[in-house]
Amino acid sequence: MPRLFWLLFIVGGLTVQLQAQSSSVRANADDSLDAPTQAVAGEPLRQALAQRRALYASGQTLRAAVTELQSATGVAVVLDRRIDPGTVIEVSTGFVSVRETIVAISESVPKAAASIGDRYVFVGPPVAARRLRTLTEIKREAVEQVRRSMDAAKYRTLVATRAASWSDLAQPRQLIIDAASDAGLQVDNPDVVPHDLWAAAQLPDLNFADFATLVLNQFDFTFELNSDGIVTIVPVPDQVVVEKQHRVRSREKQDVAKRWRAAFPDLDVSWKGAMATVTARVETHERLEQLIRGDAPVMVQAAGIRDRSFTMTVPDGTPVGTVINSLQGQGIAIRIEGRSGEKLASVLQQTMQLKVDRMPAAEFFKLAFGGLGATVDIRQDEVVLRFSEDGQ
Structure with missing residues (x-):
């Protein structure tokens, strides 16, 4: 499968977006970018x-x-x-x-x-962010529990996913009321949600439990649900954790326990044979499973500079130095030879305008910097702009 490499540069008023991928898969990758x-x-x-x-x-x-x-x-x-x-x-x-x-x-x-x-993805205060996935898991399980005592058709309506995006100036209280109504539910105490106006958000389709958790968590609330379809908004408990069991091969138990202790020194683990019972956040449980498998972070090398293609828009009047700094900030090393002091400053202060679409590196860097009077040497790990000797 082609691997896409995306770059986004934002420097003050300058926005430069680059897309880079291995040149051997460039045609296929480019087709996917149009969707x-x-x-x-x-x-x-x-x-x-x-x-x-x-x-x-x-x-x-x-x-x-x-x-x-x-x-x-x-x-x-x-x-x-x-x-x-x-x-x-x-x-x-x-x-x-x-x-x-x-x-x-x-x-x-x-x-x-x-x-x-x-x-x-949710970005918020650390406490709210840390508990969100676990709260979501707890509420999903709570919905599953009412299945036994709820009419089958009503339950299908409850768990169905629906459009979850909202527009500018949306009111969270009304969002909860509407989401509950769409799911065949009624909110017992919607007024506990303070009045607020939110900016628009684009989301994938969500079921009621996931949507309500996302909205209510921002007020330190969650919800309870009974089999009659009544939703009661309640404060988030002090501890938000779930209990899960992890099966470990008997011959690996000692090594796994050692890895767990190294990663989570204060974690309380209850062993029964090769079965471990742990009460923790969802993220902790996921990491424990990774440690059972012995997973380690996988480092993937980016394509060399010469193997990439670039899409770039630079407004007229942008200093050359701004573009070079942006590229260098992304790990694309650019070295200038043959200019220093005032002459180097003069080069960097020259202005440029550029708009290219998926241009191979060999063409891109020569188009961008060739007009400076330098020889452009494009290597896998750096780009060298080589001027004649200073003073000549």
């Missing part, structure tokens, strides 16, 4: 999160960076109501997965963290 991007979930979301990209954002708002990311990848990102979308961020990554890019964005925002689930 409109929609919010993805499940396996498509997992694949989108595994894509590699680089991000350089300087002087750009959190909202703008998140919007660009979602547009490029299809990964739905929801900002908690308590996070200021106008926060100016400074982020620079190398070629990393979209998952790592999202974490880097969240870490650039004061008192924020990311929760990456199977339907969407």
Whole structure:
């Protein structure tokens, strides 16, 4: 399967987006880039999160960076109501997965963290982000429990997924009321949700439990549901954890237990033979399963510079130095030989305009920098702009 490498540069008012992939698969990859991007979930979301990209954002708002990311990848990102979308961020990554890019964005925002689930990504206060996936799991299980005592047709309506996106100035209280009504439910106490107005959000289809958890968690609420279809909004409990069992091969139990202790020194594990019972967050359970398998992080090398193609738009009047700094911020090394001091400053202050679409590196760098009077040497690990000797 072709691996796409995405780059997004945001420098003040300059936005430069690059797409790069191995030249051997460029034609096939280019065809896929023309399709409109929609919010993805499940396996498509997992694949989108595994894509590699680089991000350089300087002087750009959190909202703008998140919007660009979602547009490029299809990964739905929801900002908690308590996070200021106008926060100016400074982020620079190398070629990393979209998952790592999202974490880097969240870490650039004061008192924020990311929760990456199977339907969407949430960026909010650390406490709210840390508990979200576990709350979602608990509510899914609660819905499953009422199945035994609920009419079959009513249950199918309850668990069906529906359009979950909302528009600008949406009121969360009304969102909950409408979602419950669509699911055949009634909210007993909607007035506990404070009045608020939210910016638009694009999401994949969600069932009621997932949608209500996403909305209510932002007010430190969750919900209870009975078999009559009555929803009661309640405070989130102090501890949000789930109990799960993990089966380990008997001959590997000692090694697995050692890996678990190294990763989670304070974790309480109850063993019964080769079966371990653990009460923890969903993310902890997932990591425990990885450690059972002995999984280690997989490092994927990005394609060399000469094997990439680029799409780039640079507005007229942009200094050459700005574009070079952007490229260097993404791990594309650019070295200038034969110019220093005032002569180097003169080169960097020259302005340029550029618009190319999926151009191979050999053509792209010569078009971008060849007009400076330099010889452009494109290597796998760097680009060298070579001028004649200083003073000549």
